[in-house]
Amino acid sequence: MSNEDTFVRFKEVQKSYDGETLVVKNLNLDIERGEFVTMLGPSGSGKTTCLMMLAGFEPATHGEIYLGDRPINSVPPHKRGIGMVFQNYALFPHMTVNENLAFPLEVRKLSKSEIATRTKRALDMVQLGAFGDRRPAQLSGGQQQRVAVARALVFDPDLVLMDEPLGALDKQLREQMQYEIKHIHESLGVTVVYVTHDQSEALTMSNRIAVFDDGVIQQLAPPSDLYERPENAFVAQFIGENNRLLGSVESIDGEECQVKIDNGEVIRALKVNVDGVGKRATLSLRPERVEVNPEPGKFPNVFDAKVEELIYLGDHIRTRASVCGHDDFIVKIPNASHHALLNEGDTVKFGWSMEDCRALDISHAH
């Protein structure tokens, strides 16, 4: 292995169910010990398939998966020693919470007293110490979810997989559980591979996020990088809100490039992922990086904007304006003491820096 700390490694993994289309196309992914990696992507992007291959429920069509130094393609699921939290929790309905937690320990033939202490410890960890004798059906969704987490951790696995574990919970509970899972991860130091289609969940919890689309990892990066420095148009679009301007590259000058957008205006942008002069490109600009009526000379990009719509959202005012021929240009104006007061129909100036405007590839379909 190239890296000492690499714990899970996908090497040139491909997966096809029907022999005609690839669900996972040539996946290479290294996960370090103790890391919290999230596989994020729209449904059908191949993220859950990757998790199933790692857990051993689906064989890889091609390539090899390593756990530690060991190739595990031919290791059956029950010998992989990987904990997993399922989408619907999969708590055994005919067993009590204690029995559910004791199941992996009994299978491993631990002593009765050892099982009791470990079960209790795991339940206390998720603050359900008093619920050991209940059946899963007698617990609320959030409680079941915690039991599922406790069960996946009770036999001290080095790796825990989570397959959209919070999907069935309401928003408030989901946020609370995100923090709890994050804290458990931090305190136990266990490696977690987490699958979700919810980007805020991914941003909250992960050390690194692998953004999946069309069976390919589009970008693998820490949350802040992913948001601030998306490497392609799909990631920019999928993570957070994004203003998209289409045009073709006029000139390239080192880090910088000039893009002539379709209504004729020229914008100076950071060259990230463009094919060359004369090729089409997408400009990506976060709504909160736009300044209204900037001081002259502060930004290289300043354009006239006509305010179309204002939406009051408390902490900020979401403004839709027509800029450079796009009437769906969004700007977030923070609700601060001296923010600009705009009215619908006003004509103002919008300005932004070269670095905040990233020139990316032309995204497909999305």
Place this chain on the structure above:
Amino acid sequence: MAASNASTSQPLLTADGTPLKTSLQRSMRRSKLRAAMLVLPPLVFLLTLFIFPIGNLLTRSTDDALINHQLPVTFAILDQWDRQQLPDERLFEAMFLDLTSLNRYLIKDNFASAVNPNDPAWKIQIPKKGPYRDAMIAIAPHWKDAKTWSPIYEIAITAAQATGTEREIKHQQKRAQFKICSLLTPLTNAACSKLYTALNQWDGVSEPDERLFKALYKDLASANKFLLGKSSTRMNYEKPGFKSLIKKSGRKLKKVNEPPYKEAMIKADKRWGDIGFWHALLAMQKPQTSGYYLNAVDRKWDENREVVMQPEERQVYVMLWWRTFLVSLIVTLGCLILAYPVSHLLATLPLKYSNLLMICVLMPFWTSLLVRIVAWMIMLQQQGVVNDTLVMLGLPDEHRLPMMYNFTGTIIVMIQILLPFMILPIYSVMKTIPPSYMRAAQNLGAPPSLAFLKVYMPQTLPGIGAGVILVFIVAIGYYITPELVGGKDGRLIGNMVAYHMQKSLNWGLAAAMGSILLAGILILYWIYDKIVGIDNMKLG
């Protein structure tokens, strides 16, 4: 606080001042009524076609009223007999009178438990050729009174005045004759035609004359003949040979007119001197009998009123009960073993294959039972497909396997017929178990076999329970398959019930067997409820 105080101290009122409860009831009444109307037809159906027949079955299995009506005096003094030796003249006389006289139809307290055996009226004999009136009035003076006759007179007159087509009138008259007979005797299917005619010629108020009494005598005599036959059949259940004894001695006793009766009867048929026949009477003395139940388990009352086994050559039922139980158990187990994998396949296969498989499972349901059984006969008989194949593969011709008309045949065919009853409930439960449970179990470290045993199978228990109960209950009362393919050693208790219903006409015994089956099933159900819990049963 104030509001809650108010609600506890006085009933809540609606806006217009009526109590809330009344208002609620009124508003719900319509929908409740509609619901009740919807339930009514099935309820009536259930009551008339299920509850009532079962009640009838239960009473029939213990009913012994007929014989008590037939031998009132004998049974009234039977307790005075020491049961060690042949009865004395007194009991013989009572038996003689009960067998030959019609007095019991005339005397009011004519049921064994209410009879006064010392009443001289029992000993009065009606001259066979008449005159009847004086003798009959001497036996029971109330027949002298026109009022005694008026109920049957009303029936006859009403029927005679009936209008309508000829056929309807005839029908009415026949009904009236039946009705009259059922008032006078325990028979409901005999026609008192002579009495009907005589009553219609009477004015209803004048003192009943000889003609009426003669008609009464004749009708009672023919009804009695029939009842005596029925009673002797009942007596034959207790002691084989009783029927022929009654029949034979009945003819000869007609000539006997005076005591001592003991000698006369033994002379008429020497079996009257056999104490065994007298002992047999003891079991019939109460209007309710457990005799049929005892008989159904090869037991009977002995002369000391203790339950003993039947003589060895008459023991059949205990063995049949055990065989029925065994067959049901084997069939249930066989069905379970075959159904479980099929159900699992059905529940997990992709839809297009599982639909095809489902059709295969249900196909037997759409095929006539007889066709299926005959198909099995062709398969399994000595010269059948299976044996022919085996012989072709090298089995010596003289060693063809006997698979039909025996125990094996019954088992094989019953398993095939009852298999869908096991598959469907198990399948319906398996269908609801997501594959993630098995995955979770394996993920937690359990090898597939252990995951199946500890996680998958316990979740299918409700389906297994339902299937087992269903198949076992159907199997334990099975009749047609053993009848056709069972041969001699594949017969079950159901076949015995059918035999006693249709051939021997011992309905009491058939009813007792049916009741035992019913009780057995209820006990199983109770045990199942205790062990698995009936709430856990899923039929589909």
